[in-house]
Amino acid sequence: MQENPTQKISLYGMLPRDIGALLPDEKTFRSRQLFTWVQKGISSYEEMINVPKRIKEELQYQRCTLFSSQIIDEKIDTDGTAKLGIRLQDGAVIESVLLTDEHDRKTACLSSQVGCAMGCAFCSTGTMGLIRNLEASEIVEQFHHLQNRFGSISHIVYMGMGEPLANFEAVRTSIKILHHETGVNIGLRKITISTCGLAEGIRQLAEKGPHVKLAVSLAAADNQLRSTLMPINNAYPVEELQAAMQTYQKATGRRITLEYVLLAGINDTRKAARELISYSRALHVIINLIPWNPGAGLEFTSPSADSIKRFAEYLEEAGVQVTRRYRRGRGVNGACGQLAVKHQKPSD
Ligand code: SAH
Ligand code: SF4
Numbered sequence: 001m002q003e004n005p006t007q008k009i010s011l012y013g014m015l016p017r018d019i020g021a022l023l024p025d026e027k028t029f030r031s032r033q034l035f036t037w038v039q040k041g042i043s044s045y046e047e048m049i050n051v052p053k054r055i056k057e058e059l060q061y062q063r064c065t066l067f068s069s070q071i072i073d074e075k076i077d078t079d080g081t082a083k084l085g086i087r088l089q090d091g092a093v094i095e096s097v098l099l100t101d102e103h104d105r106k107t108a109c110l111s112s113q114v115g116c117a118m119g120c121a122f123c124s125t126g127t128m129g130l131i132r133n134l135e136a137s138e139i140v141e142q143f144h145h146l147q148n149r150f151g152s153i154s155h156i157v158y159m160g161m162g163e164p165l166a167n168f169e170a171v172r173t174s175i176k177i178l179h180h181e182t183g184v185n186i187g188l189r190k191i192t193i194s195t196c197g198l199a200e201g202i203r204q205l206a207e208k209g210p211h212v213k214l215a216v217s218l219a220a221a222d223n224q225l226r227s228t229l230m231p232i233n234n235a236y237p238v239e240e241l242q243a244a245m246q247t248y249q250k251a252t253g254r255r256i257t258l259e260y261v262l263l264a265g266i267n268d269t270r271k272a273a274r275e276l277i278s279y280s281r282a283l284h285v286i287i288n289l290i291p292w293n294p295g296a297g298l299e300f301t302s303p304s305a306d307s308i309k310r311f312a313e314y315l316e317e318a319g320v321q322v323t324r325r326y327r328r329g330r331g332v333n334g335a336c337g338q339l340a341v342k343h344q345k346p347s348d
Helices: 016-022 028-038 053-061 136-150 164-179 199-208 223-229 238-252 270-280 305-317
Strands: 070-076 082-087 093-100 106-109 113-115 130-133 155-158 191-195 213-217 256-262 285-291 321-324
Touching (some): 016 028, 070 136, 082 136, 093 136, 106 136, 136 164, 155 164, 164 191, 164 199, 213 238, 238 256, 270 285, 270 305
Parallel strands (some): 213 256
Antiparallel strands (some): 070 082, 113 130
16 A cells, blocks of 8 residues: 555554554563554554553554454345455455354454456456455454454454465464464464465465465366466466475475365366366365355356265265365355455545
8 A cells, every 4th residue: 555644554453563663662561462452353542441641642643543444334144144345444345254154163254455366267356356455454454343243253264355375475464463372362273375376375385384274276177277267377387286285285284275166067077076186186185165156247157056966976986075165155245256346446
């Protein structure tokens, strides 16, 4: 975002050390204390009851604010999935989703960009193009908006709008904040980054961390088909992607999820299943089958329940682990790949 003298700086994007840097004359415990207050999800300085007035005034003087974004819309599906529309300081709008499972466990599905540059043929967010990257504060604020609204959240997935590894530094900072032991302290094993396959980003993640769970959106194990569905495959073909995943597994010991959006008549054939099986052999993976969710202007077809079952059986018979994702959130266009905001125009 461009420097703008009237723009506020959100405390939600700061680690204790960043807060400390704003208050060089204060004792170090203060920065941790302030961080803890912020990460309770507060929206005003008044709520920090044991913080001296001079410190609050100093932070305000430095244009620091609590939430820089606001909820402008809320939709709740009959299956319990909730979607928030959130307006950012510059007027751009993003969407965040809360998923609740049968054990009442809540997962925040966070956006990492306004729109997305990757242009996957089956995805509504892709049709927006990239408007801008989100800042770490704007990612962390999504978590707190959801938690304030719907109660305690235990898991996070970076599966909302945008490609998290294309906005790596902000995503990394947001994870450091949300994982911090004096804040909400979400374990790294409860955080998942989903990527369309930026092999270089996966290698970086292996090398520098954070070692969160990784999900890779595959959609096809064959280069020719994958390149027609996901243009990123031209830059990082499936072999290079596979090698990057192996590097990640070596560094973390973690099983990777391969997300496979099922498009009727295109990638749900026996041939596609065979290719997927042989691709998975070299990896420690579970395959998540996601029936395609319709999006405006996109001309694919969701597979029938029978063909999903058949495809899953091909994989299972070959000993590959499979999960099937419910079509959660479809009623509010909050399911995978349905997040898109129309007439998006930042005000400056
Ligand atoms: N950019 C990241 C994360 C956001 S997309 C990525 O691509 O992984 C999250 C998931 O939704 C991806 O697995 C993607 O393949 C899937 N997806 C996109 N559009 C979809 C649609 N219309 N129906 C079902 N899944 C979709
Ligand atoms: Fe972007 Fe992911 Fe959608 Fe592809 S599937 S366009 S990478 S958000």
